[in-house]
Each structure stands twice: as C-alpha cells, then as structure tokens.
Amino acid sequence: MNYIMDTIQLPNSKGYYGEYGGAYIPELLFNNIQELEANYKEIISTEIFKKDFDDLLKNYVGRPTPLYYATNLSAQYKCKIYLKREDLCHTGAHKINNTIGQILVAKALGKTRIIAETGAGQHGVATATVCALMNLECVVYMGEVDISRQATNVARMKMLGAKVIPAKSGSKTLKDATNEAIRDWINNPNSYYLIGSVVGPHPYPDMVARFQSVISSEIKQQLKQHQNISEPDFVIACVGGGSNAAGAFYEFIDSKKTKLIGVEAAGKGIDTRHSAATMVLGKDGILHGCKSVVMQTSDGQVIEPYSISAGLDYPGIGPLHAYLGRSKKATYLHVTDDQALEAAINLTRKEGIIPALESAHALAAINLLSPKDTDVIVVNLSGRGDKDMNTYLQHLSY
C-alpha cells in the first residue's frame, strides 16, 4: 500500500487554510522555516522517501492498523461503530506516523540533532524512538510540571537515549515546552525541529497532516472491504492540537456524505475556567507561529488550559481545524473529564480495550450524536490507555 497520498492540498502557497495558518515567526527563524518550506514537498515525493516511509510504517509501526467493528458498542448505540486502532501502533499512539515521516525529512536535509516538545510524553517517546532507530541526537523539552506527572514516559525517553530538558518558563507545561523547543531551534539553526502536531508555522501543519493522512486513507480502503462503502457517515476524533483528527479527517474533508466531528476537552466544564475547549473559548490569534483560534485574555495573553488528559490541554488548535470549524466543514464538540472517564470504562468493559484518555473524549462524543441505525461511525482510537492507568485508578472505583 502506498501511504503517501497526494490529496487535497488545502493550504495555499503561504500555508493558509482560509485565513488561518501562515508563518508568524521572528526573523531569527526565517532561514530555518524557509529551508523546510522549500524542500519538504520535494523530499516527500521522492521514490526513496515513499519507499522508506511505507516500509517503516508497515514493518516497524505495524500498519495498517485494524479497523475493528465494535459489536457490543454498536449494539449499545444502535448504529455501526468502527474503531480505527491507532492504539496498536508501535509506542502506543498515532504520534509515530508523524515522527517517522519527519525523521526521514530531517535525514534528507542532513540534520543530526533533533529537537522536540512534548506534553504527556507521547510525542517525546515517538521522537526518541525514531531518533534511536536512526542514531540521531535527540533533545526533548517537557514542562517541569509534566515531567513529574509522567514519570514513565520520561523514563522511556531516557532509556531510548533522549535528553529530556525541563521547561521552567511560564506555566511549565506543553505550551512552554513548545516555546523552549522553538528557542532552542533559534539558537541551533542546524538542528531539526520535529513538531508533534498540526500546529506551528507553515509548513508544519501541512506536513504533519500529510503524514497522519495515512489514517484516513486506510479507513477508506478498509471500509470498502467491510461495508463496501468508501465514506462513513461520521468520523470522530479528539482534538488537542489536532494531529490524529487531521489524519482521520484528511481523505473525507471534501466528502458530501461524511460528517467530521472533532472533540475537544471541556475539562471541568466550559464555564469553569478549567477547560481546553479552544473552539468554544478561543478567539482568533497567534500562537507558536501560526494564526489560529487561541484561548487568551482580552489583552492577548495566552491562557493555560486544563484537561484531565495531558494530550488535549493545548491553548491553541491546528489552523486546519480552525478553518474547518469556522467554515462549518467540520463540527467541534466538547466533553468533560467525567464524560471521558465514563466512556473509557465503558469501552474497556464492552470491548476489552483500554483507551487513552484523549481517545476516550472521542468515544464520549457518540452520546452527543443521534445516529440512525444504518449510520456507519468511525471513531479514531488514537492511543492506548497504559499511560493513563494512574489517572484511571484515582478516578474510578472498582
């Protein structure tokens, strides 16, 4: 199977999806971004890149991941529910699709030092993994607060040979880790910045979306085999920055039939000031080099978001999603911590699959839809729940 599909090129040549995107960067990053922008499309369209990428996704990551018909969940909701099993990818989440792609780009550009940011540690682990594989130096910035919350992932990164540097600025979480990673890139322009989501300055959102688009191209082919249809009625995916959702939506963005549902983390509720539902609470603004929707004060100071799920508490959202949401080509819902926890235990008991807390938000959103019994729903199960066992144990009584 060919995993790189040349599909809808949504952003224009300057990296805008409608009015969102672009590259809002200090002059110090101009050359770094230009080097990437001038080369990425050419690199990823070469035969050697396609061959390496396809081979690694198949034999290293374990693709294609199954599209599993969830019988019991389908009976519960009285519709046809499929789970796209990204949780079965090597390292436990969809994040590795992107790091495989970008590490090949980094190698093609002759880079030997890789910088990444991470929140909960999933992208950090996926980056440390490919750096170990390619024998490249790896530096991961992680908020000091997150380091203490995610000890296992920190240990995994260290065992893989990465240097984990605590981000001590600001609120000491993902937003600040991203700032620190970008500052490192300013100081070390010969390094490669391997961003973890469909955020950041152009061309990152486009490049990451392309690497994650393997999710929806597989869904398309697998639905054909299962149901003899190529487009589902709904695709549901959780959204922090939005990389798994971008990948799950990608092939269906122009579909007249498929309703795209992004699910943000409402945290303790959108009226509580402890939330990460950017599309509801945010305003147009600039964060980490792109124009998008950003949670901020009226003065333009970025607000620290909250969610029980460390992978969803980002105060921005990828510009693709800002565009899809504002132009009503996709719908963005939000579910609370409690709803996500409930959905996680439900899936575990009904199907014997422990989902990541992030993915549990997507599952919880089925409750917000009113599907017909003939409707085919694909939920992107972006990651597995191993990393969340502490949280599950704290919140659920058995």
Next chain:
Amino acid sequence: MENKINQLFKEKKSNILSIYITAGFPELNDTVKNIRTLQELEVDLIEIGLPYSDPLADGPVIQEANKVAIINNMNLHLLFEQLYFSKEEIKIPIILMGYLNVIMQFGIELFYKRCAECNVSGVIIPDLPIEEYNSNHKYYAELNNVKNIFLITPKTSIERIKLIDSISDPFIYVVSSNSITGNTLSSFEELRSFYNQLNALQLKNKTLIGFGISNSSQYENACQLANGAIIGSAFISSIVNAQPAKNFIHNIRKLKSIAL
C-alpha cells in the same frame, strides 16, 4: 512634524544608545519613571516591551520581566494611558516592541492611532510577516507617522536584506547572532564579516545592533560597526539587581571613553 527617530538619526550618526525596558516592570507604574531616568541620562532611544505570555525570541531575563509585568496587570490600554499623560515631559523617541498577538487583540488600526496620540515614534513587531505588514499595517503606520522597524541577522540573505531595506526607515535592527535575547555575544567576528557584506550593499538605512550586547566593550565594538547599539536583557538584569540606572549607563559609556 518629523518623526523623532528620523530626527535622531539625522542629528547623530554614531554611538547611539538604545535601552530596552519592559512596560509595567518591575512595578506597574515604573514605566514612565524608567523613561524619565533614561532620558535624564541622555540615552538616545527607548524601546518599551509590551508584556506577552509567550515571547518566542526572548531569553529568561526578558521572559521573567514579561511575566512580572503581566502579573502587575500591565496591558496595552494602560501603557498608552501612562505614555499619554506624560507626553509633555517625554522628549526622547519611543519605540514599542511587542508580539503580534497582543497588537491584534488591541486592534491594528487603533494601535497605530494610539501610538501617534501618545508620541510613540516606532514599533517593532518581531513576528509580523512582511506580507502582512504590507497588507494590514503599512497603511495605518504611515497614516500616523509611526515607523515599523524590521530585524535582520547575519544569516539573512542578501536578497531579503534588500527587501527589508526597501521597507525600512530610518534604521534596521541587526540581531548580533542567531540567538534569543540575553545570550552574551561571544565574538564579533561573524558580525564583522557580515558588516563587510552589508556596507558593500550601500543600504539606504542606518543600523543598530542588538541582542547579546551587555557591557561597554561590546557596546564599543557594536558602535564601530553600526550607528549604535540596543541593550535589553543586561539593563533589565541591572533593574532586578537594584543597580542604579545611572551606574549602568555610565559604565556602558564611561568604560568606552577609557578604551578610546
């Protein structure tokens, strides 16, 4: 009326000293106090940083100053108010330096209008792309006689330097090396060879060197290449360390006169 920055560069060709302060730092009402002090010390130009939660190009010293100023509740409305009520006594040219998001939320048209009303002569928006400057900012800046100052680095291509020279007036901000603010510049070698290139281009603009300039010998070195220098993190540190501004500015200049 002629823009104060243009006037300065017309009258003074060398050793221009520009000092960066953060608005509302260390206390909310220190902005004008700091300007007054620097004016009395005959600094040539003041850059006032608008506090922002995520200053990408700034090192720890300015990050911390931003954080304190935000906690002090400093914002753009308040800063303009402070400047407006002191505009009779502020003679020195003022440049606002702020990231685009803060200005976007304030409103771009209103921002330039308020700059003019409050005697702000120039603005530096480090993450403003040139295309967006042309389409959304230039008109209002020119309408209000506010100058947009752009940055180049020793790594900027000749083609882009020419582009930036064509839209700049009266000076270009030369970043000393590819580094965030506050990292002390280790050597002037790269800058010297960069200036060899730059001088050959015969730019219409003057230049000031900033980022990593923290002491008198660096100031002197920068002044040999450019029309002057900008000092930010080192001055903020001196405020944090409760060093009188007079000592700091005199050190920068006094040691220079000894060296000469």
